[in-house]
Amino acid sequence: MASPNDIKKGTVINLNGDLWVVTSFQRVSPGKGSSFVRTRIKSLATGKVVENNFKSAETLTFETVNNRKMQFIYSDADSITCMDGQTFDQVMLSNDMVGDDMKFLKEGLDVTVIMHGEKAISIELPLKIQYVITQTEPATKGDTASGNVLKDATVDNGMVIRVPIFVKEGDNVLVNTETGDYVERVAK
Amino acid sequence: MSLSKSDLELRAQLWNTATDRIREFFRSRGYIEVVTPIVVKSPGMEPNLSPLAVDVHTDGPNAHSTRMGLITSPEYSMKKLLGGGMEKIFTLAPVFRDREMPGQRWSIEFTMLEWYHQGKDYRDLMAETGELMNAVLGRSDEWIRVSYVDEFEKVFGFVPHDGDRNRLVEVCTKFAVAEPTADEPVHEIIDRLFQAIIWPTIVPRERFMLCEYPVPCASLSKVSSDGRYAERFEAFVGELEMCNGFTELTDAAEQRRRFGLEAEERRLAKKEVFPIDEGLLAALPSLRSPTCGNALGVDRLVMLLAGANDIDSVHLFPPSSRY
Numbered sequence: 001m002a003s004p005n006d007i008k009k010g011t012v013i014n015l016n017g018d019l020w021v022v023t024s025f026q027r028v029s030p031g032k033g034s035s036f037v038r039t040r041i042k043s044l045a046t047g048k049v050v051e052n053n054f055k056s057a058e059t060l061t062f063e064t065v066n067n068r069k070m071q072f073i074y075s076d077a078d079s080i081t082c083m084d085g086q087t088f089d090q091v092m093l094s095n096d097m098v099g100d101d102m103k104f105l106k107e108g109l110d111v112t113v114i115m116h117g118e119k120a121i122s123i124e125l126p127l128k129i130q131y132v133i134t135q136t137e138p139a140t141k142g143d144t145a146s147g148n149v150l151k152d153a154t155v156d157n158g159m160v161i162r163v164p165i166f167v168k169e170g171d172n173v174l175v176n177t178e179t180g181d182y183v184e185r186v187a188k
Numbered sequence: 189m190s191l192s193k194s195d196l197e198l199r200a201q202l203w204n205t206a207t208d209r210i211r212e213f214f215r216s217r218g219y220i221e222v223v224t225p226i227v228v229k230s231p232g233m234e235p236n237l238s239p240l241a242v243d244v245h246t247d248g249p250n251a252h253s254t255r256m257g258l259i260t261s262p263e264y265s266m267k268k269l270l271g272g273g274m275e276k277i278f279t280l281a282p283v284f285r286d287r288e289m290p291g292q293r294w295s296i297e298f299t300m301l302e303w304y305h306q307g308k309d310y311r312d313l314m315a316e317t318g319e320l321m322n323a324v325l326g327r328s329d330e331w332i333r334v335s336y337v338d339e340f341e342k343v344f345g346f347v348p349h350d351g352d353r354n355r356l357v358e359v360c361t362k363f364a365v366a367e368p369t370a371d372e373p374v375h376e377i378i379d380r381l382f383q384a385i386i387w388p389t390i391v392p393r394e395r396f397m398l399c400e401y402p403v404p405c406a407s408l409s410k411v412s413s414d415g416r417y418a419e420r421f422e423a424f425v426g427e428l429e430m431c432n433g434f435t436e437l438t439d440a441a442e443q444r445r446r447f448g449l450e451a452e453e454r455r456l457a458k459k460e461v462f463p464i465d466e467g468l469l470a471a472l473p474s475l476r477s478p479t480c481g482n483a484l485g486v487d488r489l490v491m492l493l494a495g496a497n498d499i500d501s502v503h504l505f506p507p508s509s510r511y
Contacts, residue, residue: 005289029294030422030429033379033405034236038427053383149198149205150495162495164198178292179497184195 004037004054010114010122012063019044066115091120106157125177131155139165209324219276224265230465231257235453238286258284264468271471278303295507299486309478310419310435335400337417375404409434433482440472
């Protein structure tokens with residue numbers, strides 16, 4: 001028995017005998033009203049995707065899944081491939097199972113592959129990933145005074161993020177993979 | 189501190205910019221900033237909120253201890269000031285809500301902007317709220333208004349009221365929404381239907397004001413003169429709830445009745461029931477009708493200013509690692 005507050009991406013929920021994997025979730029806690037968890041879940045049997053809201057007070061049944069530490073190797077038009085660095089086992093996952101997390105991937109990244117039996121059903125990224133800034137415009141005078149404290153920057157896997165104006169090309173930054181937010185600049 | 193000096197300064201500066209602009213906005217409109225107590229005897233009655241309780245011990249000849257709580261909103265104190273005759277007031281106050289999961293958009297402790305204006309209603313307040321957010325964010329956005337009861341009626345064929353429990357249960361079955369339990373309050377059934385069926389159709393609008401709530405979801409707002417809806421609104425930026433504004437209820441008897449219902453809901457949910465704020469009830473009859481008031485989450489406004497999706501990204505002491 002589990003609570004909707006324990007839902008994560010990759011959690012497998014048993015709803016009346018059907019298995020659904022959580023592809024995205026958002027806790028909602030209104031100022032005046034009961035809290036709930038808004039999810040997008042995908043049927044493991046049919047691939048159908050639905051939106052479902054779970055009240056925080058509900059009780060759910062989660063299926064047991066196995067987590068495997070692997071590395072992201074490459075992606076193509078439909079799928080990504082990850083490899084176990086010890087056994088050299090490889091698994092494939094369709095791009096739509098990876099969803100919005102596709103943009104954070106870069107070669108050699110350590111990821112957790114979520115397995116239901118022999119089938120890879122989802123991946124979990126580290127909460128923060130380090131990237132190198134490959135392109136960004138230098139800050140211009142007066143930016144801060146007008147309230148412009150952020151600018152666009154491209155990082156080493158091609159993703160574009162918003163960073164503070166003091167960040168320069170060649171800097172190493174941490175990015176939060178739940179939100180896509182810049183977290184901080186770090187030493188190389 | 190794990191953050192670098194430049195990251196710390198950036199975050200501090202975002203808050204300075206936001207609070208400077210908020211103060212400038214209200215002062216230029218003739219509002220007076222007030223300071224209200226944080227530790228109070230009646231911290232709030234909303235069934236879904238959990239005030240942090242504290243025991244306070246005074247010293248001296250009349251030494252005694254009092255069970256108190258940290259405010260979940262400065263609302264009650266603000267309304268007492270209105271009862272004292274103040275017309276236009278605002279405050280920036282730390283507020284506390286226990287049993288929230290810190291991170292993403294929430295924290296146990298956050299900053300609330302509240303303002304009240306006697307003689308104005310929720311429609312005026314919606315306009316002013318849009319202007320405030322545009323002023324703080326340096327934007328000139330249009331804020332679309334979406335009527336909760338109109339949308340509900342379009343989809344489900346009626347405007348819900350307290351006596352409509354059976355009808356709501358039928359609608360749940362028809363739209364494949366989980367059947368209500370026997371003790372589920374009517375306002376929660378309405379909200380679940382709305383969230384499941386209507387919400388996905390309105391949320392693609394980038395910024396909007398959801399207004400005119402069903403009467404069972406009135407909270408502390410006044411019911412419209414035709415009884416169709418409660419004069420309440422919330423502003424959203426995508427899925428992010430920014431504020432909760434009302435034409436305030438000024439009828440003390442009705443307020444006492446609602447507090448009673450909420451106290452009962454708290455008892456059923458085994459939550460601590462704090463005493464009803466008699467000072468607030470005494471002040472209400474002195475309020476002009478209409479009077480409007482809004483509570484807006486400043487942390488979320490700073491998130492928008494920063495372009496951040498996580499509350500942790502705008503704090504010097506990120507909430508998710510504080511507790």
